[in-house]
Amino acid sequence: MNITIRLQRFDPETEKPVDIYQEYTIEISEVATVFDAIIKIREEIDAKVAMRYSCRSSICGSCAIKINGTAKLGCNTRLIEVAEDGGIITVEQVGNLPVVKDLVADFKPFWDKIRSVTPYLKTDGPDPKLERIDSNDSMSNLLTAVNCIMCGCCVSDCTVLKVDPTFAGPAALAKAWRFTEDPRDSATSERFATLNDADGGIWDCTRCMKCVEVCPKEVAPMDRIMEIREAAIKAGHTNTPGYRHTESMYNSVKKNGQLDETRLAIDSAGWTNIPRLLDLAPIGIAAMHKGKLPPILPHKSEDHKKVKELFESVEGDAE
């Protein structure tokens, strides 16, 4: 098939580094991958195109790129999946990471975040004779996160990282889960305390699902983050804006049948957290000026009794 690759170029060595797109039209088999197409461009048209790759069979995690705006592995994305014969495919660097050259991203921030979650087993007591063995079940439970090949697709398309680079991010948090779930680990509580941190921890995820969609290995990082939240709460780590936020949302919907936004903001900050409450004041004043301040006293939804019944039936205490 005939295909045009619209490729994002970046060369730090030119006088003024610029982001430009170059189009390359090639004739290639329709079972070929986007990766094959880039290699063909390198070999036949422009050898200076830089891309990171190694295994060509979606296990090394080197060739994550954005294909038509979505992070994918170049080597397991067939051209026909993303364009028709004669079509154009836009290929860009992964997002949320600095660019080195063309399609090559600087993964230092990625690895720094992986390192920040202590990605290794911490154990008490003397070393065992051979190895630390646990049940097959507890080990196969870890498989989802163990399958991660560190390609960075989830980090690339994470909508939180885009606005808040301090967020630990889906890859690092999925890796953290792999150890909070490991029954052999003895630092679970410390791990929860760190992951619970109000700046950049588990509560910064907005559950947008992007990481779940783009992960080529079905690690489903967002699900892992939700499981850490649940486990952290169960273990008693509840002094966080994130936990207060979920509690407040639950209570207000149960009571009023709708969300009490004013209370949600104050509950999340914490009623005694004066500095944070002062931070909220200008937001409240700005909202008031635009006529968008939520009511100070909550309204009750007409159906609030029904909502309450629903809550009670789900919780199993409706008699």
Next chain:
Amino acid sequence: MAVFRDQAGMESAAAKVAEVKKKLPGVSVDNKGKVFNIDLMSVLKLENMVDCAEAIVAGGLMRTESRGAHNRTDLTERDDENWLKHTVAYQTEGAPRMDTSPDDITRWEPAERVY
């Protein structure tokens, strides 16, 4: 060089590697970029691959027995008496200098793999 090999095959491999090695000095890199230069990396890899290939072929030719993934179809028996030792290749200006070093057997006694 694959798992199953014999004298004639390895000799032809040696000739092929020598031929590639002869061409190596003629390799040039058009791409003069100093940042993530895949062309330069490929040439460096090629040089190292030729070094490794030479050592692999010479080691295979030297070891007149079959052992593990070195399976000689012309010498199928394992020969612990003469070959229970490491193959060592030293880089020289020309062909690699081949030698052996004693096997340091610790916890796991080497044994023939039988199915």
